[in-house]
Amino acid sequence: MSYIAMTTGFILILIGFYGALTNRNILRMIIAFTVANTGVNLVLVAVGYMRGRTAPILDAAVPVTEAAARIIDPIPQALVLTAIVIGVGVTALMLAFVYKLYATRGSLDISNYTELKW
Amino acid sequence: MVDWLIHLAALFAGVAFLLALTRFIKGPSAADRVVAFDVLTIISITGIVLAALTEGRGIYLDVALVYALLSFLGVIVVARYLEGGF
Amino acid sequence: METSDKAESGAHNQVILFTTLFLFWIMLNGTLAADTLLIGALASLSIALLLPNGLSFFTELQDTPQALVAGVRYYGYFFKELVRSNIKLTAIVLTRDLPIQPGIVKVRTKLKSRMGRLMLANSITLTPGTLTVELDGEWLYVHWVTVESTDIDAATAKIVSGFERYLEVMYG
Amino acid sequence: MTDLMTTMSLLLAATTIGAALMAIWGKRSLPIAILAAGLVSLLASVQFLLLAAPDVAMTEAAIGSGLTTFLFFFVLGRVRGGSND
């Protein structure tokens, strides 16, 4: 199962990069970035998965004494949690700039913004 | 017996998922796709309940509550967008 | 006079809202431990104070025994209709040439309370072949999969009155 | 029982990739692309749950699929009416 999720994650990253590099509309580029972001998270969580084990939360189903033998690796999960929250922060920032660009220039096409091109 | 029934239920849910996905891919207008999105979210709730049953972990159900909220808010956001409400 | 009345009903509403939220909290946690109840009371109280005009399921519910009986019978009727609507839908979907004749009809409701109207609209949406599209004053616009009658009174009798009978007693 | 989970995971993987292709394919309108991106997040979230990571699943559902999509629609409501794409 970790192979399935990992392959999906890698393919999502590739799809996201392709979309971000070929689309000319800024909003579409941001959408492609979120897709790639999801793919990275999927790969990271898949690395921590172990077959036949369960979630790292101790309760009646997983007593403390058996914890080390029953749970999966909690560290990638903690990292991905952080990554998702930062991801939405970055997306919000990009969207705010898109709004600003549109308000000043009235266009979403990246090829109209040539000031920084060289 | 029960395992077999759970498998059958999962099969039905999977077919329903694929049908709703067909509508999501085809559906001519944005409203059609939102309906399909809503149905997909709710089928995912069923999927979560089935996963919780097979794993025997009741804590997964908290995620299902968040999904119910998500399906509601997602539809309302798109509906208000279609109306031009914000 | 009127303002004090309003303030009183506002406080009354907040008490009801607090009770509902507290009940919701207990159901969420699934325990009756003292610490859980303490935190829950605190959270419910602050939310009830923060949203003074929030509604709850029990707001505007009449506190008469008839209302209780009507509530029980309403839910019985509601689930019966829900199952019936699904069976009807299944029958339509499985028929090859889709025997539908959709249309949007206009019906009238007598209900005045906000919760009653919301419940009515929700019930109509979940019952055989009907979907509330718009609620405007006393008029409800209902999408009907198989239009049986376009006359306002006849459609009202078919769609609305079954639920209205109970909801009128429950919410007034 | 694990074979059931594996089958669900495979189905989710295939549909996730399909939805991702829909999200970046430039010929569809923007609201549909955003909805498809939201669907990618949603399916990934179920995948996280199957990978025994309920914390991550909840975060992805509430933040990745929920808030991000809503922010996109807010901005889209602001910028529409200009260049049509």
Added chain:
Amino acid sequence: MIKRLVVLLLLAGIGAIFMSLLLGYTPDNELNLTARYYAEHTAQDIGAANIVTAIIVTYRGLDTLGEVTVLFLTAAIVGLVLAQGRQQNSQRSQRKLPESGELLQTGSLLLTPLILLLGVYVFVNGHLTPGGGFQGGAILASAILLMLLTDPMRHFSHRLISVLESISGLIFITIGVLGIIYAGGFLDNRILPTGSLGQLFSAGVIPIIYSFIGLKVGAEFSSMLVNLSETEGS
């Protein structure tokens, strides 16, 4: 066309790297050393049932502090960027917006308190169930979003949101510093007794920290949403 070819070549290269990563990956059968330490010691040391929460709040509490700071900066920058546009045309043109309808208004009044309470549940129980401050904060912000959708012209007090945000941040830091004084170090959770596993009042100070993180994150997301919704449509 050349550009698309270059892109495809680049993606093929990245894909080859991914392929080799995938082929070289062998799943572990045992937890590695760090994970084993967390799995064995969390219950006694921290007292939190959810090991992910224990890692986020205590073992790697500084990461979370940084994360919250990044989020704060993001919200501040979004507010700044969007506020510039508002000053230029300060007379706020009353856009004609369609009413949201009675059903949505009643439903919003009914559901907003419940959604807020769900958010509170998620972050208060962060150490017992999946969930925690970030998820709970997002759910709180969803309730604000529902209010905004019901009445787009509704005015939210920016000052209230920012005061809530700063106070929550301050309390978070204060608790962290108290950890240096009364326990082993910065953000050590053992200022309060760790209690017994599975109770709401357990895991020392984790529920308190996560509650304030939840309020802070909720306030930050809400300020982003409110700022975006107060901009002019063009």
Added chain:
Amino acid sequence: MTMLLDIIGGLLLVAGTAFLLFGGLGLVRMPDVFNRIQAGTKATTLGTLLTLAGATCLQPAWGVKLLLIGLFLLFTNPLSSQVLARAAHRSGAGKSEKTSIDRLEEDQRKKP
């Protein structure tokens, strides 16, 4: 006894997912947005409620939380459908040719 409860629970699960299946079929077959919303809402509400009831039979300890999910869905699902139907009507979604009457459009045209 528990055996009986288990089998009832399993049958409820299958019945619920079967309704979901028919709802999905309706979603594909119905001709316009409003009919699709109808098929989606009704089938998913009853289907999910039955699934939750079945899970309650299999794991009685989870009953309260499952009941809560069911109640939440029972309120939010029809509400979101109504809001969506209204938005679809306002944004002029296409109606199927079989549509015989549209009072809402007539009344809105009468208004200025």
